[in-house]
Amino acid sequence: xxxxxxxxxxxxxxxxxxxxxxxxxxxxxxxxxxxxxxxxxxxxxxxxxxxxxxxxxxxxxxxxxxxxxxxxxxxxxxxxxxxxxxxxxxxxxxxxxxxxxxxxxxxxxxxxxxxxxxxxxxxxxxxxxxxxxxxxxxxxxxxxxxxxxxxxxxxxxxxxxxxxxxxxxxxxxxxxxxxxxxxxxxxxxxxxxxxxxxxxxxxxxxxxxxxxxxxxxxxxxxxxxxxxxxxxxxxxxxxxxxxxxxxxxxxxxxxxxxxxxxxxxxxxxxxxxxxxxxxxxxxxxxxxxxxxxxxxxxxxxxxxxxxxxxxxxxxxxxxxxxxxxxxxxxxxxxxxxxxxxxxxxxxxxxxxxxxx
Amino acid sequence: xxxxxxxxxxxxxxxxxxxxxxxxxxxxxxxxxxxxxxxxxxxxxxxxxxxxxxxxxxxxxxxxxxxxxxxxxxxxxxxxxxxxxxxxxxxxxxxxxxxxxxxxxxxxxxxxxxxxxxxxxxxxxxxxxxxxxxxxxxxxxxxxxxxxxxxxxxxxxxxxxxxxxxxxxxxxxxxxxxxxxxxxxxxxxxxxxxxxxxxxxxxxxxxxxxxxxxxxxxxxxxxxxxxxxxxxxxxxxxxxxxxxxxxxxxxxxxxxxxxxxxxxxxxxxxxxxxxxxxxxxxxxxxxxxxxxxxxxxxxxxxxxxxxxxxxxxxxxxxxxxxxxxxxx
Ligand SMILES: Nc1ncnc2c1ncn2[C@@H]1O[C@H](COP(=O)(O)OP(=O)(O)OP(=O)(O)O)[C@@H](O)[C@H]1O
Ligand code: SF4
Ligand SMILES: [Mg+2]
Numbered sequence: 001x002x003x004x005x006x007x008x009x010x011x012x013x014x015x016x017x018x019x020x021x022x023x024x025x026x027x028x029x030x031x032x033x034x035x036x037x038x039x040x041x042x043x044x045x046x047x048x049x050x051x052x053x054x055x056x057x058x059x060x061x062x063x064x065x066x067x068x069x070x071x072x073x074x075x076x077x078x079x080x081x082x083x084x085x086x087x088x089x090x091x092x093x094x095x096x097x098x099x100x101x102x103x104x105x106x107x108x109x110x111x112x113x114x115x116x117x118x119x120x121x122x123x124x125x126x127x128x129x130x131x132x133x134x135x136x137x138x139x140x141x142x143x144x145x146x147x148x149x150x151x152x153x154x155x156x157x158x159x160x161x162x163x164x165x166x167x168x169x170x171x172x173x174x175x176x177x178x179x180x181x182x183x184x185x186x187x188x189x190x191x192x193x194x195x196x197x198x199x200x201x202x203x204x205x206x207x208x209x210x211x212x213x214x215x216x217x218x219x220x221x222x223x224x225x226x227x228x229x230x231x232x233x234x235x236x237x238x239x240x241x242x243x244x245x246x247x248x249x250x251x252x253x254x255x256x257x258x259x260x261x262x263x264x265x266x267x268x269x270x271x272x273x274x275x276x277x278x279x280x281x282x283x284x285x286x287x288x289x290x291x292x293x294x295x296x297x298x299x300x301x302x303x304x305x306x307x308x309x310x311x312x313x314x315x316x317x318x319x320x321x322x323x324x325x326x327x328x329x330x331x332x333x334x335x336x337x338x339x340x341x342x343x344x345x346x347x348x349x350x351x352x353x354x355x356x
Numbered sequence: 357x358x359x360x361x362x363x364x365x366x367x368x369x370x371x372x373x374x375x376x377x378x379x380x381x382x383x384x385x386x387x388x389x390x391x392x393x394x395x396x397x398x399x400x401x402x403x404x405x406x407x408x409x410x411x412x413x414x415x416x417x418x419x420x421x422x423x424x425x426x427x428x429x430x431x432x433x434x435x436x437x438x439x440x441x442x443x444x445x446x447x448x449x450x451x452x453x454x455x456x457x458x459x460x461x462x463x464x465x466x467x468x469x470x471x472x473x474x475x476x477x478x479x480x481x482x483x484x485x486x487x488x489x490x491x492x493x494x495x496x497x498x499x500x501x502x503x504x505x506x507x508x509x510x511x512x513x514x515x516x517x518x519x520x521x522x523x524x525x526x527x528x529x530x531x532x533x534x535x536x537x538x539x540x541x542x543x544x545x546x547x548x549x550x551x552x553x554x555x556x557x558x559x560x561x562x563x564x565x566x567x568x569x570x571x572x573x574x575x576x577x578x579x580x581x582x583x584x585x586x587x588x589x590x591x592x593x594x595x596x597x598x599x600x601x602x603x604x605x606x607x608x609x610x611x612x613x614x615x616x617x618x619x620x621x622x623x624x625x626x627x628x629x630x631x632x633x634x635x636x637x638x639x640x641x642x643x644x645x646x647x648x649x650x651x652x653x654x655x656x657x658x659x660x661x662x663x664x665x666x667x668x669x670x671x672x673x674x675x676x677x678x679x680x681x682x683x684x
Contacts, residue, residue, distance in 0.1 A: 073588050079497075099593065106590030119581040122600055123680055134589035169679045185589070 014090050015192060015225075018052035022192045022225040023072065023110070028085035028095070030067050030076065030249075037297045041067040043249040044085070046327070049193055049225040054216075056236040056257055057229045058272070059246035060293055065229045066115075068246075069195045071095075073112055074102035090192060107134045110193040111186035116202045117178035121170040128154070128166025131185045138189050153184035157214060176207035180214065187218060194219070195227045200235070212239055233276055237261050245269045248294050248304040251327075255336035265330040265345045266338045267311045270352075303341065314348055315341040360683040361668070368664035375660040376653065380422055383649055390414065390453050390647040411437060412453055425450065425653070449657065450650035452643070459654040463636055467658065468540075470635035473558070473627065474620035476551055480559025482613065485566020486606075492567065493574035493605075494597065504567060512564035520630045523557045528631070537632045554631040558624060562616065569609055577605040607677045614670030621666075622659035 015022040030042040042064040049055045057065045070076055072087055074094065087094040090109050092101065114120040122130060131150035136143065147166065154162035157180040170178055179199060186194050196215060200208035216239055219226050228240055236243060240257035245268065253266035264270040271289035291308040294300050302321045306312050312320040319325075319341045330336040332346050342348050391409040392400075409415050413424070427433050428448035435442050435451055444450070449459035492504040527533040534553040538546040577583065578601055586600040587593075623637025632638075636655055643651035675681045 070584075075584055075587055103590050103592065106588050108590065112588050114581055114585065116581060120585045122582040122586065122604070124603060124678060125600075130585075133591060137589055137591045171680045182585075185585070189590075 015051050018050075018223055020051045021048045022051055022090055023049040023227070024086070024088040025068070025072075026086040026088075028068060028071065028087060029083070030064070030071050031082045032080060033082065034297075038082075039296045040299060041249055041296055042071070043299070045244075045246070045249070045251050047244045047251060047254060049227050050242075051192065051225050052219070052223045053241040054219065054226040054228055054239055054257075055242045055244065056240035057227060057244050057246060058231065058233065058236060060272075061231070062293055062296070063246040064249040064296075065246055066197050067249075069112065069197060069227060069229060072110055072193075072195065073106055074099070075112075104138075107186075107189045107191060108138050109191055110195065111189070111191040113179070113182045113186045113194065113196040113199045115198040117175060117182050118170075118202065120182055121178060123170055126167055126169055127173065127181050131166075131181070131188050134185055135188045149188065150184070153188050154181065156187075157181070157184045157218070159184070175203050176210060179203060179207075179211050183211075183214060183218070187222070190222065191224060193225045193227065195229070197229045198231070199228075201231070208235075215239070233261060233273065245272070248299060249296060250304060250339065252305065252340070253336070253338045255330075255333070259333075259336065263333070263346065264349065265333060265336055266340050267309050267342070267345075267349070268305050270349045271308075271310075303339070310352070311342060311348055315343075357683055364668050364671075368661075368668070371664055372657065372660045375656055376425075377422070379653055379656045380418075380425075380649075383647075383652065384418060388647045388649075390649060393647045394453060449654040452651050453648045454643075454646040454651075455648075459650045462639060462651060463654050463658060466634055466636045466639050469633055470621060470623060470628070470637060472548075473551055473555055473624055473633055473635060474617060476555035477559040477562065477620060477624070477627075478613070478617050480556060481561075481563035481566050484560060485563035486570045486609070488563070488567040489570025489572075490574055490602070490605075492571040493578065496575060501571075505571070508564040508567045512561070516561055517626050517630065519561060520554075520557050520627060523553055524630045528553050537634075539634060551633070554624075554627045554633055558620075558627045566609070566612075569612060570605065573608050574601060574605040577601050580604070603677065607674065610673055610677060611670050614666045614673070615663075618663045618666035621662045623655070 025048070026046050028042055028045045029040070032039040032041060045064070045068055047055065047057070057069070059065055067076075071083055072089065072094065074097070076083065078099075083095055085095060089105055092105060092109075094101065094105070121127070125133075128147055128150040131153055132143065132146035135141070135146040135149045139146070141149075151162045151166050154165055159165050159177060159180055165173070165177075170181075173181060179202075183194075183196075183199075186196075194215070199215065200211050203211060212235060215226060215228070218224075228235070230236060236257055243254060243257040243260050244251050245253040245260070245266065247268050253260060253264065253269045260269060261273065264273055268289070271287075275288045289308055290310075294304055294307065300307055302319065302323055303309070303312075303325050306320040309320065323341070325339040325341050327337050327339055330338050330345060332344070338345060391405055391412060391414060394408055394412075395405050406415075413421060416424075424433060428444060428446070428450060430446055432444055432446040432448050435444055437451075437456070444458060444460075447460070449463065451457065452459055452462055455462065488504045488508065492501045495501045523534075528536055534556075535546065535549045537550040537554070540547045578597075582604075583596060583600055586596045623640055624633075624635065625637035625641060627633065628635040628638040629641065636658065639651065640655040642648075643655070671683065675683050
């Protein structure tokens with residue numbers, strides 16, 4: 001809830017205390033050359049993740065949430081991906097870095113928990129071994145020590161009987177247990193940044209809450225930065241400190257998570273919230289954003305959102321069609337940035353809500 | 357595990373029995389007449405024909421012939437030929453109509469030749485095919501990949517017998533680069549050297565499909581989420597490929613391999629014929645020509661047993677590779 005997040009200076013040195021920037025993404029673009037053309041999955045994305053804070057990245061399916069965060073760990077095939085801009089992880093520039101650099105920072109500085117724990121663990125290897133492997137890769141210890149560490153981690157993430165469980169295979173775990181094991185794997189080397197890519201989508205509702213609580217508790221304990229990628233705005237409201245809303249590979253709004261949800265200032269964020277059931281008293285009023293996301297092969301000129309935007313007529317001239325809006329502070333709101341041409345976004349959106 | 361194996365063996369026996377019965381029935385349902393086939397052309401007359409029919413036991417009712425065959429398999433049986441009675445101990449496969457030799461001897465002396473040829477070929481196609489497939493997958497989209505896939509497709513598109521004939525003719529017979537087949541009685545060295553040409557051509561030809569399977573399987577594996585997880589641990593790429601990719605990619609190959617080896621063991625027919633390898637395939641072909649029922653039945657029996665056993669081996673091997681598979 002700190003309204004001063006923006007005031008904390010960005011530094012290139014190592015992040016050590018709460019609020020320090022661990023991950024500084026500037027002007028990041030990720031594109032895949034394909035037979036049909038260049039898929040621009042992420043365009044000019046900028047955000048920061050800070051120690052002790054949770055940053056939510058939200059947006060519709062295909063908006064580039066996973067692609068952008070996988071770039072942080074260098075998980076794209078370098079031969080088939082064009083990455084430009086800057087990703088500074090704990091002061092280390094990662095765009096254009098060699099594989100050896102990624103090999104060093106993976107798991108030690110940044111780790112990732114993937115969406116589907118069913119497929120993210122190797123079906124042929126024992127859970128304990130899979131966790132120990134990550135520890136062994138970065139610590140000069142014996143296998144026995146690494147396996148002991150794995151058992152400790154399983155215990156830490158709340159897996160009962162961790163000693164026995166470590167010797168089991170993923171298929172012997174339930175979905176929630178597997179995701180706990182993934183989190184244990186993610187945290188085994190005490191990374192400063194944990195990226196959780198829709199960690200609960202594949203789980204049932206009761207387990208979802210447990211996993212999110214676990215991530216929150218562990219973050220408090222270790223003081224690491226967490227990036228939480230999700231569709232679920234209710235999850236954001238509960239767990240995130242900061243938020244970046246993405247549309248068609250671009251950030252469109254960022255700021256304090258709870259403030260953004262309470263008072264969106266970009267038409268797309270506004271649309272996302274309007275489509276939530278909790279947002280309209282009358283269910284018949286439930287309104288999804290019209291249309292669908294644009295093709296990443298051929299982004300619309302100007303503001304990518306204009307084909308679906310209800311408010312473009314309120315922008316003088318044809319700026320929405322021709323000019324890509326730059327980041328700017330939302331007029332009238334502290335600690336908020338948007339990419340939109342509206343002169344008075346807050347007023348315009350409030351007025352619209354009044355009409356409904 | 358034990359009950360699993362017992363159940364599988366019971367199933368195997370019924371499969372083999374069914375195969376035997378159908379071979380038997382098909383043989384007699386067809387236009388076959390072994391006695392006619394054996395009756396010397398120049399001196400054949402009805403009396404002689406009848407004598408041959410009788411001596412082969414073909415005058416008895418079908419059911420009785422079959423029961424006798426079975427009795428032979430399990431307890432052995434006696435054969436009377438030209439006044440002499442010989443006992444044929446279990447498992448008795450009978451006597452060849454055309455050579456009068458015991459089928460057991462006929463087939464079991466030749467079977468090792470087929471086994472050696474099949475296994476030598478398997479070593480070639482597994483090493484060559486899997487290696488090339490892995491290289492192609494790792495170097496996906498590069499000239500190396502295209503070269504491997506292109507050449508293996510071209511090679512694999514040539515009809516096998518043409519290739520085999522060319523190899524048998526040029527390097528072996530005309531240029532004498534590769535030695536010709538020699539029986540084991542000629543010594544271990546010449547024997548294995550003689551197997552080289554047929555094993556190489558059979559192996560290389562079969563390797564083209566293994567290159568394809570392996571490449572596809574490896575690519576599919578490398579696109580799996582758990583490979584991404586492995587990479588995200590910060591382990592060397594080589595470890596990702598070998599420890600996480602290779603084993604998973606090989607598990608479907610094991611199944612194909614087991615069945616392919618079974619197929620080769622039941623007789624590498626064209627190869628044996630072209631290179632003159634005295635194997636079970638070549639002998640069976642001759643038996644078909646001569647309508648030599650006992651030999652046909654014998655090789656069908658061996659073939660069915662081999663297929664059934666290899667299936668079991670594959671299942672057991674699979675359960676060791678993939679912990680999700682439990683034998684039950
Ligand atoms: N290797 C690739 N080659 C081509 N296009 C790709 C590749 N990887 C991702 N994309 C495309 O990039 C776009 C963004 O994908 P991404 O996975 O980041 O979406 P997302 O926001 O995570 O969506 P979801 O919520 O469904 O996970 C998608 O349209 C996807 O098809
Ligand atoms: S820039 Fe124009 S089209 Fe884009 S969100 Fe703002 S009003 Fe809508
Ligand atoms: Mg995603």
